[in-house]
Amino acid sequence: MDFKYPAYFFLRKPYRFPAFLLQLVAVFGCVFLLNSCTGTGKLPAGKKLYTGATVKLKSENPVPRRAEKRLLPQLEAVISPQPNMSFLGIRPKLAFHNLVGEPKRKKGFSNFLAHSIGEHPIYYDSVNNRKVTDLMVNRMNNNGFFNSRIEVKETKRKKSVSVVYTAVLSKPYRISEVIFPTGDSSQTQIHKDIAATAPGTRLKPGQIYNLNRLIEERQRIDSVLKNSGYYYFGPDFLLFKADSSYKDHTVKLYVQLKPGTPEKARRPYTVKSVIIYSDYTIGYDTIPMKPPVVIRGYRYYPDENSLRARHLLPSVFIEPGKLYARQDHALTLSRIMGLGLFKFVDVNFTEGDSTKGELNAALRLVPMLNQSFRVELETTAKTNGFAGPGINFSYRHRNLMKGAEAFVLTLHAGQESQISKRNTSGSDSGLNQALNSIELGLTADLFVPRFITPFKIQNLRSEFVPKTRFRLGYDYQNRTNYYKLNGYLASYSYIWKPRKTVTHEVTPINLQLTKLMNQSPEFEALLARNRYLAQSFQEQFIIGSLYSYTYNTQLIPGRNDNYYFNGIIEGSGNMIGLLTGGFGKSDGEPIELMGQPYSQYTKLDLDFRYYHTFASKSTLATRVITGLGLPYGNSNTLPYIKQYFIGGTNSIRAFRARSVGPGVFRDTTNTGFFDQSGDIKFEANVEYRFKLIAPYLEGALFVDAGNIWLSSATPEKPGAEFHFNNFFNQLAIGTGFGFRINAQVVVFRFDFGIPVRAPYEKLGDQTVLKIPPPTKDMVINIAIGYPF
Numbered sequence: 041m042d043f044k045y046p047a048y049f050f051l052r053k054p055y056r057f058p059a060f061l062l063q064l065v066a067v068f069g070c071v072f073l074l075n076s077c078t079g080t081g082k083l084p085a086g087k088k089l090y091t092g093a094t095v096k097l098k099s100e101n102p103v104p105r106r107a108e109k110r111l112l113p114q115l116e117a118v119i120s121p122q123p124n125m126s127f128l129g130i131r132p133k134l135a136f137h138n139l140v141g142e143p144k145r146k147k148g149f150s151n152f153l154a155h156s157i158g159e160h161p162i163y164y165d166s167v168n169n170r171k172v173t174d175l176m177v178n179r180m181n182n183n184g185f186f187n188s189r190i191e192v193k194e195t196k197r198k199k200s201v202s203v204v205y206t207a208v209l210s211k212p213y214r215i216s217e218v219i220f221p222t223g224d225s226s227q228t229q230i231h232k233d234i235a236a237t238a239p240g241t242r243l244k245p246g247q248i249y250n251l252n253r254l255i256e257e258r259q260r261i262d263s264v265l266k267n268s269g270y271y272y273f274g275p276d277f278l279l280f281k282a283d284s285s286y287k288d289h290t291v292k293l294y295v296q297l298k299p300g301t302p303e304k305a306r307r308p309y310t311v312k313s314v315i316i317y318s319d320y321t322i323g324y325d326t327i328p329m330k331p332p333v334v335i336r337g338y339r340y341y342p343d344e345n346s347l348r349a350r351h352l353l354p355s356v357f358i359e360p361g362k363l364y365a366r367q368d369h370a371l372t373l374s375r376i377m378g379l380g381l382f383k384f385v386d387v388n389f390t391e392g393d394s395t396k397g398e399l400n401a402a403l404r405l406v407p408m409l410n411q412s413f414r415v416e417l418e419t420t421a422k423t424n425g426f427a428g429p430g431i432n433f434s435y436r437h438r439n440l441m442k443g444a445e446a447f448v449l450t451l452h453a454g455q456e457s458q459i460s461k462r463n464t465s466g467s468d469s470g471l472n473q474a475l476n477s478i479e480l481g482l483t484a485d486l487f488v489p490r491f492i493t494p495f496k497i498q499n500l501r502s503e504f505v506p507k508t509r510f511r512l513g514y515d516y517q518n519r520t521n522y523y524k525l526n527g528y529l530a531s532y533s534y535i536w537k538p539r540k541t542v543t544h545e546v547t548p549i550n551l552q553l554t555k556l557m558n559q560s561p562e563f564e565a566l567l568a569r570n571r572y573l574a575q576s577f578q579e580q581f582i583i584g585s586l587y588s589y590t591y592n593t594q595l596i597p598g599r600n601d602n603y604y605f606n607g608i609i610e611g612s613g614n615m616i617g618l619l620t621g622g623f624g625k626s627d628g629e630p631i632e633l634m635g636q637p638y639s640q641y642t643k644l645d646l647d648f649r650y651y652h653t654f655a656s657k658s659t660l661a662t663r664v665i666t667g668l669g670l671p672y673g674n675s676n677t678l679p680y681i682k683q684y685f686i687g688g689t690n691s692i693r694a695f696r697a698r699s700v701g702p703g704v705f706r707d708t709t710n711t712g713f714f715d716q717s718g719d720i721k722f723e724a725n726v727e728y729r730f731k732l733i734a735p736y737l738e739g740a741l742f743v744d745a746g747n748i749w750l751s752s753a754t755p756e757k758p759g760a761e762f763h764f765n766n767f768f769n770q771l772a773i774g775t776g777f778g779f780r781i782n783a784q785v786v787v788f789r790f791d792f793g794i795p796v797r798a799p800y801e802k803l804g805d806q807t808v809l810k811i812p813p814p815t816k817d818m819v820i821n822i823a824i825g826y827p828f
Contacts, residue, residue: 083161083199087163087164087165088163088164088165088196088197088199088200088201089124089161089162089163089164089199089200089201090121090123090162090163090164090166090167090200090201090202091123091126091200091201091202092122092123092126092202092203093119093123093172093202093203093204093205094202094203094204094205095112095115095116095119095204095205095206095207096204096205096206096207097111097112097206097207097209098206098207098208098209099208099209099210101209101210101211101212103209103212104248107183107184107212107248110183110250111179111180111183111185111207114179114182114183115176115179115180115205115207118172118175118176118179119172119205120167120168120171120172121162121166121167122162123162124159124161124162125159131159133158133159134158134159134161136153136158136159138158138161139158142160164200164201167203169192169203172205173190173192173205176190176205176207177189177190180207180209181251182250182251182252183212183248183249183250183251184212184213184214184248184249184250185209185210185212185213186210186213186284187210188207188208188209188210189207189208190205190206190207190208191205191206191208192204192205192206193206211289212248212249212289213248213249213284213289213290213291214245214246214247214248214249214289214290214291215243215244215245215246215247215248215249215290215291215292215293216245216286216290216291216292217245217292217293218238218241218243218244218245218293218295219292219293219294219295220234220235220237220238220241220295221234221235221295221296221297222235223235223236228306229306229307229308230265230270230273230297230306230307231297233264233265233268233270233308234261234265234278234295234297236264237260237261237264237265240260240264241257241260242256242257242260243257243293249282249291254280254293255275257280257295258275258278258280259275261275261278261295262274262275262278263366266364266365266366267365267366267367268308268363268365269308269309269310269363269364269365269397270305270306270307270308270309270364271309271364271389271399272302272304272305272307272309273305273306274305276298277297277298277301277305278295278296278297278298279295279296279297279298280293280294280295280296281293281294281296282294304391304394307397308363308364308397309363309364309391309397309398309399310361310362310363310364310396310397310398310399311358311359311360311361311362311363311364311398311399311400311401312360312361312392312393312398312399312400313339313360313392313400313401314337314338314339314356314358314359314360314401314402314403315332315338315339315341315400315401315402315403316338316339316340316341316349316352316356316402316403316405317341317342317402317403317404317405318340318341318342318346318347318352318405318407319341319342319346319405319407320404320405320406321406322384322406330342330343333349335349335350335353336353337359337360337361338353338356338360340352344442345442346407346439346442347381347439347442347443347444348442348443351442351443351444351489351490352376352379352444354375354490354499355372355375355376355378355379355489355505356372356375356376356403357371357372357375357501358372358387358401358403364389364399369387370503371501371502371503372387372403373385373386373387374503374504375502375503375504375505376403376405378489378503378504378505379444379489379505380408380438380444380446381405381407381408381438381439381444382405382406382407382408383406383407383408384404384405384406385403385404385405385406386403386404387401387402387403387404388401388402388404389401389402390402408438409438410437410438410439411435411436411437411438412435412436412438413433413434413435413436414432414433414434414435414436415431415432415433415434416431416432416433416434429454429455430452430453430454430455431452431453431454432450432451432452433450433451433452434448434449434450434451435448435449435450436448436449440486443488443489444489445486445487445488445489446485446486446487446489447484447485447486447487448483448484448485448486448487449482449483449484449485450481450482450483450484450485451480451481451482452479452480452481452482453479453480453481454477454478454479455476455477455478455479476519476520476521477517477518477519477520478516478517478518478520479515479516479517479518480515480516481513481514481515481516482513482514482515483511483512483513483514483529484511484512484513485509485510485511486509486510486511487507487508487509488507488508488509488510489505489506489507490506490507490508491506491508491534491536492508500536500538502536502537502538502539503540504536504537504540506534506535506536507534507535507536508532508533508534508535509531509532509533509534509535510531510532511529511530511531511532511533512529512530513527513528513529513530514526514527514528514529515527515528515529521560521562521563522559522560522562522563523556523557523558523559523560523563524556524557524558525554525555525556525557526554526555526557527552527553527554527555527681528551528552528553528554529551529552530549530551531547531549531550531551532547532548532549533545533546533547533548534546534547534548540595540596541591541592541593541595541596542589542590542591543588543589543590543592544587544588544589544590545587545588545590546585546586546587546588547585547586547587548585549585550582550583550584550585550586550610550612551581551582551583552581552582552681553580553581553582553636554580554679554680554681580630580636580637580638580639580675580679581613581636581637581638581639582612582613582638582639582679582682583612583613583615583616583638583639584610584611584612584613584614584639585610585611586608586609586610586611587608587609587610588606588607588608589605589606589607589608590604590605590606591603591604591605591606592604592605594651599653600652600653600654601650601651601652601653602650602651602652602653603648603649603650603651604647604648604649604650604651605646605647605648605649606645606646606647607644607645607646607647608643608644608645609642609643609644609645610642610643610644610645611641611642611643612638612639612640612641612642613638613639613640613641613673613674613675614640614642616638630674630675631674637674638674639671639674639675639678639679639682640671640672640673640674640675641669641670641671641672641675641678641679641682642669642670642672643667643668643669643670643678643682644667644668644669645665645666645667646664646665646666646667647663647664647665648663648664648665649661649662649663649664649828650662656730656731657731657734658728658729658730658731659728659729659730660726660727660728660729661725661726661727661728661729661826661828662724662725662726662727663723663724663725663828664723664724664725665721665722665723665724665746666721666722666723667684667720667721667722668719668720668721668751669682669683669684669719669720669751670719670751671719671751677719678719680717683717683718683719684717684718684719684720684721684748685697685698685716685717685748686698686700686701686721686723686746686747686748686772687699687700687772688821689791689821689822689823689827690823690827690828691723691744691746691827692723692744692745692746692772692773692774692793693742693744693774693776693791693793693819693821693827694744694772694773694774694775694776694793694794694795694796694819695772695774695793695795695798695819696819698716698717699716700716700746700747700748700772700798700799700800701716701717701718701747701748701749701760701772701799701800702716702717702718702747702748702749702750702757702760703718703747703748703749703750703757703759703760703761703762703770703799704759704760704770704799704800705757705758705759705760705800706800706801716748717748718748718749718750718760719749719750719751720748720749720750720751720762721746721747721748721749722746722747722767722771723744723745723746723747724744724745724746725742725743725744725745725827725828726742726743727740727741727742727743727827727828728740728741728742729780732779735782735784736781736782736783737779737780737781737782738779738780738782739777739778739779739780740777740778740779740780740791741775741776741777741778742775742776742777742778742791743773743774743775744773744774744775744793745771745772745773745774746771746772747767747770747771747772747799749761749762749767749770750762769799770799771797771799772795772797772798772799773795773796773797774793774794774795774796774797774819775793775794775796775809776791776792776793776794776818777791777792778790778791778792778821780826786824786825787824787825787826788822788824789821789822789823789824789825789826789827790820790821790822791820791821791823791827792818792819792820792821793818793819793820793821794809794813794817794818795808795809795817795819796808796809797809
């Protein structure tokens with residue numbers, strides 16, 4: 041609409057409206073809108089809006105920076121109530137509540153609008169400053185700042201009130217000495233065991249007194265005692281007596297056993313017997329009619345017809361005749377649950393002969409159904425213009441050979457059609473026909489919950505079950521008007537987690553075979569023109585192995601900074617090259633194995649991510665991906681299925697999949713669907729995620745950059761070779777925004793990518809960002825889950 045000459049539907053001619061009047065109306069409209077969005081427009085008489093509080097620290101004595109950083113969040117945490125959400129002085133949720141009004145009922149859609157999307161106003165008369173200051177004084181005492189005080193200052197405005205709490209800190213008290221029981225011959229066994237924990241104490245002379253450290257120390261001592269047989273002991277049986285009578289602001293701590301501690305809590309216990317019920321039903325403690333299977337001192341019920349005891353016992357670390365240890369107890373529960381056979385597992389300990397300090401353990405295992413089926417229907421909509429239906433069928437047997445072996449058979453079928461062609465009518469490639477794809481895949485996995493090796497490996501004391509995976513796979517692709525491709529896969533791997541954050545995967549044997557069939561004349565002509573593409577599509581064996589290392593701290597709750605790293609190194613044809621003389625052969629006919637040439641390459645992939653969560657629960661997510669594949673010996677190029685591509689939903693979202701690279705090469709024949717690949721990759725992503733309507737709607741702002749390159753010059757692709765001194769100037773850059781619908785079970789993602797820099801354009805024209813960006817230049821990415 042032309043705001044200077046607006047046309048109204050009831051007028052036959054445009055009506056001239058002075059521009060300055062429109063500007064005046066716009067200014068008054070903005071002022072009115074901002075005033076209403078502050079949420080102060082509908083305050084009841086005598087009420088003032090509470091706009092929040094801040095905390096300041098003040099001290100005449102020097103306070104260590106770490107102590108301040110530890111104390112300040114604790115003081116801020118006791119402030120209540122929390123003010124209405126605001127952004128740059130605007131309170132949209134409160135404004136929405138005022139617009140909807142307070143609902144008459146506590147349920148229904150109007151209540152959802154007012155209190156879920158909107159927010160009830162927080163008035164200052166709901167703030168209890170006395171309660172807040174008392175809690176703050178308590179937190180200062182807990183952190184060693186005894187005899188400190190809180191000063192309260194109110195800042196009153198016409199319609200709102202804010203508060204500043206100033207903590208006036210006294211000189212902190214420090215630990216002068218930590219005294220444990222002596223542990224001499226005159227004391228009981230438990231006093232001696234408590235004394236033995238002293239070398240591992242985390243309380244050190246000179247530290248500022250801190251209540252949380254004392255609590256952690258009690259839990260540490262309790263954990264040591266629990267692992268030494270003290271089953272009935274607890275941290276509440278320990279006392280810290282503090283002597284703060286010294287005038288130098290120091291405190292002496294005495295670690296003591298609480299008077300009146302029960303006798304059984306003072307005694308270590310030995311596990312006398314272990315009974316395993318592998319087919320337990322909750323609520324039915326019946327006496328088994330059959331005699332148990334006795335193996336290595338364990339009594340196993342009911343029999344071995346469902347699960348063999350020798351395959352279960354490597355996951356049981358509670359042993360008859362040994363002292364009770366909580367770490368063995370917890371390890372047993374984790375390992376048995378990790379088998380995937382049971383929906384409920386617990387260990388019931390009962391006291392045996394109290395005079396001897398004996399425990400009887402009963403492992404109660406409630407089994408799951410052995411077999412299950414799963415069917416998923418899906419609709420694919422890809423940013424490279426492909427869309428179509430698909431189906432996934434999965435069959436799982438959790439105990440295939442009575443040893444907790446999991447067999448998983450997965451069948452995938454899908455059809456895709458190119459609903460928006462990348463090729464133009466002016467293309468000389470001869471490939472302007474519609475691209476259609478039919479894909480069928482069948483994968484069979486067998487997970488064995490132990491290492492299967494030619495030599496014996498000691499059982500790992502890890503809470504995660506080590507696994508051996510055997511995999512067979514077949515994949516069929518039919519690219520209409522182009523080719524048909526058959527792919528075969530056979531591999532076996534070892535997977536284990538020494539701790540929660542680390543995963544190792546070693547695949548000693550990884551066999552893959554691709555066979556290209558039914559090539560169309562147009563596709564053969566394309567391969568004839570492009571030697572690099574022809575070599576990458578060559579039928580060949582991949583005979584190699586790979587190793588993957590993953591470090592992930594996101595599984596640890598309560599962290600604001602999380603790290604993820606995955607490194608994969610893969611090789612193919614190296615052992616075969618030593619046997620057949622394939623090393624050093626870079627031209628001429630490749631050496632064949634069983635009538636097929638084999639690939640020789642080494643490939644390294646690194647994926648590093650960092651996540652920071654702010655106090656507002658928004659998140660900054662970053663990722664850097666690098667990849668390098670080097671063909672040699674029997675190969676001049678990487679196999680097509682091992683090459684790198686860039687762009688798309690989980691990559692550079694401002695560019696469609698496979699539309700960038702390699703390097704500054706531009707595919708003038710519009711065959712990039714096949715040809716825009718490389719053997720070197722670099723990608724970096726930064727994304728800021730924030731809540732819009734918690735917990736259902738999230739927003740995101742992102743910047744992506746990256747490209748792919750070839751490791752050596754190729755005549756058919758000028759500008760595609762990687763050069764370290766100018767690769768940074770060849771990065772494709774995109775930005776954008778997105779929305780995520782969090783349905784609790786799954787996250788639906790809508791990202792709108794805006795190109796900033798296109799490396800394939802001519803020098804001087806590579807910056808393609810337009811403000812405002814035209815709709816036709818934006819790329820819409822629809823996906824499930826976060827991009828990283």
